[in-house]
Amino acid sequence: MIALPRLEAIVDRALEEDLAGGDLTTEAMVSPDARAIGRAIARMPMVACGADVFARVFTRLDPGARVERLKADGETAAPDEVLWIVEGQAHAILMGERVALNFVQRLSGIATLTREYVTAIPPGCSTRITDTRKTTPGLRALERYAVRSGGGRNHRDALGAGVLIKDNHIAMAGGVRQAIEAARAHVPHTCRIEIEVESMAELDEALGARADIVMLDNFAVEQVGEAVRRVGGRAIVEVSGGVGVERIAELGRLGVDVISVGAITHSAGAVDISLEIEGIG
Amino acid sequence: MIALPRLEAIVDRALEEDLAGGDLTTEAMVSPDARAIGRAIARMPMVACGADVFARVFTRLDPGARVERLKADGETAAPDEVLWIVEGQAHAILMGERVALNFVQRLSGIATLTREYVTAIPPGCSTRITDTRKTTPGLRALERYAVRSGGGRNHRDALGAGVLIKDNHIAMAGGVRQAIEAARAHVPHTCRIEIEVESMAELDEALGARADIVMLDNFAVEQVGEAVRRVGGRAIVEVSGGVGVERIAELGRLGVDVISVGAITHSAGAVDISLEIEGIG
Amino acid sequence: MIALPRLEAIVDRALEEDLAGGDLTTEAMVSPDARAIGRAIARMPMVACGADVFARVFTRLDPGARVERLKADGETAAPDEVLWIVEGQAHAILMGERVALNFVQRLSGIATLTREYVTAIPPGCSTRITDTRKTTPGLRALERYAVRSGGGRNHRDALGAGVLIKDNHIAMAGGVRQAIEAARAHVPHTCRIEIEVESMAELDEALGARADIVMLDNFAVEQVGEAVRRVGGRAIVEVSGGVGVERIAELGRLGVDVISVGAITHSAGAVDISLEIEGIG
Amino acid sequence: MIALPRLEAIVDRALEEDLAGGDLTTEAMVSPDARAIGRAIARMPMVACGADVFARVFTRLDPGARVERLKADGETAAPDEVLWIVEGQAHAILMGERVALNFVQRLSGIATLTREYVTAIPPGCSTRITDTRKTTPGLRALERYAVRSGGGRNHRDALGAGVLIKDNHIAMAGGVRQAIEAARAHVPHTCRIEIEVESMAELDEALGARADIVMLDNFAVEQVGEAVRRVGGRAIVEVSGGVGVERIAELGRLGVDVISVGAITHSAGAVDISLEIEGIG
């Protein structure tokens, strides 16, 4: 899922945040020798995501803890289904519970919402749903993974991993053509050149300058259809800007290649997962 | 708001995440000498929050950037009102835009939702709305601040900053009384002892052991009223567990002291703020 | 004792400080394949503390090193008693020796001095000895643990984990009552409100404003007795400020609840522990 | 004193430790706009040390804070003399007070104890007092500076900055001569070769192998005199091992070149410095 050094750094920061001063409650009343088992249980229908993070939180506190994964990332779970099980020191399980849940509730929430969008694409359409850079600061790698778990695809990871020319860039570059040519001259040849257009005129100009991807910004539905026809396969067509799940099917049928949806990361909300803990022998 | 070293670390991590490979687009077409002004504009009604983070993102990229704050944290903003203005190098403003917005949209979202809950408390009731530890890993300090900006109060910050005895602790300690006594014996005298109770019997036992705070877990409304009467001022009464904004008024009138709401941090969603950028001179 | 990620960070920093440039002596003359055993030996009577840190130093340098703990943290040791034994690569044991001893001599020193204070409390008195925030920068979590190992209790961990209103706060808040009310309105309900008072008048004012804890600052012994009577169980009574071990018994008999002692951390001094190393096989 | 990046890292860690959760008390009752002045005052005779750290703590919290240094590091101060003055935001001064004092009380304590040892050297003797590697984990750079402020000198900084062959090294190298020759062959030519000897026989062997420095380990006073004569200027003579201040004069008169004293760092204890804070304007 995520390379181990990076995952470790993210988990360590979260544990530091919650445990820098220890755990007053657990230390006061639970024996360091006690052992426990914790079952992560879905409390609503969801797409599960985050098994690696779940495991890492507990093995970081108790290197001897063992984690069983009943649901792979991306699998659906019904209410009351067990997702993952951890067994180890009671201290580690009680201390890691909240941090682990904070991660997996968020990640499963993103996977679940992404799945809704993906499912709305009509059969036979090759439209892909992607994320945006509207992710939680510090958690982008995890959230992009959650999008993939939900069946979505990733847009560029960061400002250094792709080109997206927006209105401000166009204005400062001196025009659509100048912006595209500057990009082509300077960025790695491994990147496609994407440009955001706000009108048919800008679209034509972008196509004339051989943009690889055109992003239609806030086009009305009929305009989208017209734009797809005008592009005629010469560029990838991306639609962005507050697209709700109810508009996905229509955009798919119009032949849009990519719909990028900020909401699947910035507004997903946490799904309800609880950890049922039980002391053992 | 947040101590500078900590704020700097959080902002640096976010910038690293988005800018480790530079900004292909901006570097290709915008002169390093160009200057710009950016206006953060509310696109919906909201409670503004995050001026310090907003400023830090840009001054970190351009130490000479200047930020003007038209809305203090906690002030309401109507659609199209300007919240904050930044002026500096165009490179810094274009490169920091997304990171800055990712922070302030989330923080203002939390402040806005918190305000909804706070406003629902009937006049004359001293009930307080608090957050929980259900915060975004790595951003707890910022999110707790956002809750305060919205008019809420904070619950304990971390496992080392307060005692909250839950069902698992009770089971492992051997009972309500044993758990409370263990806590009183071991935790700092600066902490109140809070315990979660699931029945009137447990409530009575907790009061008998002189708990300082009792948390009523998933009590029906009529039970909450009965519990408040039974406590009779001997402990602080906290209600928790999926409380929607529509139940706040009734709980307030019943005399509940504290309602802790996980949703104000874990499910707030981002509010819509855009940065209007304009090249200058 | 201490959550593993945090312990690891502290130990790594200490190893970095001593070993960033390698170990010229050991590398020049000891074979990387040589193995050794090291016995940590008490050279004076002491309360042992620091087994986890001792083990971590060596397993960090040689993940295959094994550590045996003959004395649990908090146990007393007589001169020449073996505390802990490490067996592993000779390189790791020689390179980690000084760092390990620097930690455990300090921690055992704190545990030993704390034990002296705790032992001075007369039988039947429930007075507790606590630490303060006068700890070594960077080592607070370890030193608070050492205090507990010595039989002491912890005061608040940090400025965000408890309220303590001092003279400067009172002055800036506009008076004792205003300060207490501001605290009650703003801090988490999980915190007791503690205030430092310098006279009987301030004590009365604090009690009138329902402070939860009153700290008597530099009160003469007879005043302490009078203060305890005046409080009459309405608040926890804490005494602070340069209290030597010789005054503990009397304060205990006067009914003081808490005596906080900066000296147990800031002036404990290192106890003498040596590591006897022997090549094996 | 200490290179800025390093100093900043040490101070940031200390602030993080105390302020990660904010400052409940100050934030509840002191206006963010309030300003204050703080005077650090010696409460006992001492050698002042730590002005840079003192300043850094406060400027890190309030970049606009100004610090005045009335005592340079290494100067003596009498009780009630003002050492340093800080003026800035009241929040910064109240929040940084304890961290700043924790640093400077320790550093001034080390400088003060070092000065005692240095002063005990009889006039005309060129004996130098040095520290050892028995420093506080994480603070070695600061503590070595404090030793210099007290008039002492530094021993090697770390295991990679000097050679010191101890009994275990000798045993594993196969003898005194073998150890010295291995060191000479492998370590940087910029390092002198130091060896610890436990008897006159070992001393002779070390001199025969052209050791640059001989450390007499737990030699009786009469033996020290004999050893100095036997060395006859062919090596630097260092005495180590629990040397109290009362033995310094005699060792100096015997012609010992270096006395290394672990106690000046590991057992110095904090001196009493208080910060008198006053609101202004």
Added chain:
Amino acid sequence: MIALPRLEAIVDRALEEDLAGGDLTTEAMVSPDARAIGRAIARMPMVACGADVFARVFTRLDPGARVERLKADGETAAPDEVLWIVEGQAHAILMGERVALNFVQRLSGIATLTREYVTAIPPGCSTRITDTRKTTPGLRALERYAVRSGGGRNHRDALGAGVLIKDNHIAMAGGVRQAIEAARAHVPHTCRIEIEVESMAELDEALGARADIVMLDNFAVEQVGEAVRRVGGRAIVEVSGGVGVERIAELGRLGVDVISVGAITHSAGAVDISLEIEGIG
């Protein structure tokens, strides 16, 4: 050049490496109040690169140091020409000299070697010279900037910023077509799909599967010409693998679009720059 937080982290690590134990020589004999000026002088013909790093090293040690840039990054310098001048505390200039030179000698070395390659491209050819991922661990961002300063272009930054299918990937994916289709299905649409081919047959297969970029691996010159013809503009043609500067012109004339050269980063060697330091006032 490089975003400030990242540049700061790289410089801090380098300073830590050289200055963790202070600067024995400078501290022993140069007054902390002394001021100096340092002139960085080219000792051979070169393309200058690294002004920002040069400046950062010194301003990090002395925030008041001032740096003048006589040569912009990418400008050529003749022997004995002054590149940059720093004026500030003598301590900072002496302590930072080696670290600053270690950076700029390497970066200017890369820029200089890149310029050689770029200059070898015949007029009228649009071939671009790019770097590879064969950069110094920890310094990739700086070295990629140096390549741009020399007139080269960057290849993908990291494994997450572009797709490059190599022989091992093809083998594990089950063939050229399968590999390309898997890439197209899963990677961001902002990435072009690049594949390394080792024969004409593989080239045809790659073109049939609509690869965006074909990398000819160790093709003989005549094969390159044939390959360019066969591609016929349907894909970008990249040549890689030990291409010396003497082959650039011919490859350019053959119509190759991109030549990626590992040597410009992994074998550039340092150019000779010295810092002439002079005490002032």
Added chain:
Amino acid sequence: MIALPRLEAIVDRALEEDLAGGDLTTEAMVSPDARAIGRAIARMPMVACGADVFARVFTRLDPGARVERLKADGETAAPDEVLWIVEGQAHAILMGERVALNFVQRLSGIATLTREYVTAIPPGCSTRITDTRKTTPGLRALERYAVRSGGGRNHRDALGAGVLIKDNHIAMAGGVRQAIEAARAHVPHTCRIEIEVESMAELDEALGARADIVMLDNFAVEQVGEAVRRVGGRAIVEVSGGVGVERIAELGRLGVDVISVGAITHSAGAVDISLEIEGIG
């Protein structure tokens, strides 16, 4: 080789640099369950160096990976000889390949070039070849180890680990004698005092002030012979400054003790090592 915590930090940074955004190619087409074996093969004659780093890169990505070392660090390898073999998850091997090679190509390059210099010393001469502080920022510890693997010795590690008085120090100290005396008075007695001299007059002055090491800066060969005679064993003689391998024999025969060569680290270039990867069962 290098203490584990430090090695881990260096490797983690390098992995972060290349893998922060994942590995688009591998993730798209290689099963997470696939396993592979990778053989690192010398493509030219070389001195192998870096087995620990090679192993660490892969075990960091796959803790279950196993590494076999066919060549110990410092052993020579002929073209096509296998150096090290790694077996583990195909993902880990593909993702770590470039980072591992970037390290070992550089380290083996340094070891190989050092070996050339060392081999040039005539039999019977005790001259040692050392490195300088002209190392890659962030990799000094590894590069110094590579020098030792090649048969060279290390000079001082950092500015805090040895004294080297240069012309600027002499100028600011007021002369050769003053500089040497200031050093002797202030630096640890474990350090030899080294001074750079530019003329016979300075050499005489340095010897008169009892310098321990004299560095002859840019002396002509005949002057070096004269200088060695004049020193007559009273100091260690070091030659520095652009010494090519062709001058080593003559300098050795003249009786020079140390030749420090910046080129062995700053201009070594990478040797050619490739990783042959093969999927397994």
